[in-house]
Amino acid sequence: MARIADPRRWFGFAALVVLLGLAWTFRSSVPANATTGGLTPSPRVGFVAPDFTLDLLGGGQVTLFELRGSAVVVNLWASWCPPCRAEMPTLQRVYEANRARGVEILAVNTTFQDTQADAAEFVRAFGLTFPIPLDRTGEVSRSYLLRALPTTFFIDRKGVIRQVVLGGPMSETTVQTAVEELLRED
Amino acid sequence: MFPILQIGPLALRLPGLFLLIGVWLGISLIDREAPRHKVSGAALNNLVLYGLIAGIVGARLGYALRYAPIYAEDPMSLFSLNPTTLAPLDGLLVAMIVVFVLGQRQHLPFWPVLDALTPSLAVFAIFLGVAHLSSGDAFGAATSVPWGVELWGAIRHPTQVYEIGLAILVFLAVWRIRQAPTFQGFQFLSWLAMAAASRLFLEAFRGDSVIVFGVLRAAQLASLASLAAALVGLHVQARRALTAVPAVDQSTKTM
Numbered sequence: 005m006a007r008i009a010d011p012r013r014w015f016g017f018a019a020l021v022v023l024l025g026l027a028w029t030f031r032s033s034v035p036a037n038a039t040t041g042g043l044t045p046s047p048r049v050g051f052v053a054p055d056f057t058l059d060l061l062g063g064g065q066v067t068l069f070e071l072r073g074s075a076v077v078v079n080l081w082a083s084w085c086p087p088c089r090a091e092m093p094t095l096q097r098v099y100e101a102n103r104a105r106g107v108e109i110l111a112v113n114t115t116f117q118d119t120q121a122d123a124a125e126f127v128r129a130f131g132l133t134f135p136i137p138l139d140r141t142g143e144v145s146r147s148y149l150l151r152a153l154p155t156t157f158f159i160d161r162k163g164v165i166r167q168v169v170l171g172g173p174m175s176e177t178t179v180q181t182a183v184e185e186l187l188r189e190d
Numbered sequence: 191m192f193p194i195l196q197i198g199p200l201a202l203r204l205p206g207l208f209l210l211i212g213v214w215l216g217i218s219l220i221d222r223e224a225p226r227h228k229v230s231g232a233a234l235n236n237l238v239l240y241g242l243i244a245g246i247v248g249a250r251l252g253y254a255l256r257y258a259p260i261y262a263e264d265p266m267s268l269f270s271l272n273p274t275t276l277a278p279l280d281g282l283l284v285a286m287i288v289v290f291v292l293g294q295r296q297h298l299p300f301w302p303v304l305d306a307l308t309p310s311l312a313v314f315a316i317f318l319g320v321a322h323l324s325s326g327d328a329f330g331a332a333t334s335v336p337w338g339v340e341l342w343g344a345i346r347h348p349t350q351v352y353e354i355g356l357a358i359l360v361f362l363a364v365w366r367i368r369q370a371p372t373f374q375g376f377q378f379l380s381w382l383a384m385a386a387a388s389r390l391f392l393e394a395f396r397g398d399s400v401i402v403f404g405v406l407r408a409a410q411l412a413s414l415a416s417l418a419a420a421l422v423g424l425h426v427q428a429r430r431a432l433t434a435v436p437a438v439d440q441s442t443k444t445m
Contacts, residue, residue: 005372005373005428005432006428008424009431009432011425014421014424014428015425018418018421018425021421022414022418022421025387025390025410025414028391029390029406029407029410029411030406031394032410033405033407034331034401034405034407035401035404035405036405038331039396039397039398039401039407040397040398040399044342044343044344045343046342048326051342051343151193152196167274168274169272169274170203171203174272175264175272176264176267177261177263177264177267177270177275178270178272178275180257180260181256181257181260182274184257184260
């Protein structure tokens, strides 16, 4: 205790520690774009969302990259998944309320573990109007490290993932606030 | 990285589970440590409980306030179990204020309370690292070192493993110094200094640092400030103990 209470000895030691810390801080300084994963595509917050091109239910194709400039919600789902059923009407309401503000929803059906007929019936029953890409091979689910259904990725206008929600159902408040965060980041 | 453990239809979120284990182990240490610092274990348990509740409530309210019109339409969403609709820093601030005010009202001694909570904080830090390992958060910068791990599309420093290792070392140091008779605040301030120094060192290997002033890592600056404050605090408390107690009685009067 006497050593700590001695101002000369202790402040000499403290100054040395802080100077070393300061030197380490400058030694490990990096440019701002060197952190948060840079531009590596990866399915997590702060990274660029992995790109994909998928066939759409009802015809046509969609490429995620081509939606740059819009806030995009990518939701992975299956027709047999109860929380997916519970949250789809919410996604539809948020889509209708925000589409004109530049919000796009891609509800990727995990067709490799579902059937296209069941997916089509699901979409008809809920009156969904947003695009439904079909992940027939499971490639997109794998690249997004899908571990629970539903899983939702909120992607900003620059293509960077800003929020990931594992599981569901999400409330309308959750989806709407996440969308507001995406629209705020410009 | 294993964020989800699937047990039949049940998808367990492992990071949350590890944090809960950390809280539980931390709380279980309180009863053991409180008598050593002449603090009521029950009062300390209550303090932690109220702090946890205040933290969660504060985090949700902080988030909701940012989107007040949306929450006003659906107030029940305030009770959502979704952890993404929490504002952690707001929660921490509210928890600290509540704990401080409650501690003052119950006339709990400031430094002995912090000293008694120190092993709990140190054990929680270990499980925070395990939670990061499980979720893949707090990830490292891309590297070519032989022990790099593949994560998020690159070979990276296993910063979560470094974090766990350093937290274990800090916990062992805290466990050791708690035996020594010293002055009030010694244990907590020593832990703060060691934890800050660990973060200062570790942050250099992180790939998700927030950068300020163009090139500096914000967490390192915050750690440096905490480290300096802890070192000054140690000196002030040591002086206070020396001047308050006659030299002969030091070993018996101080903790």
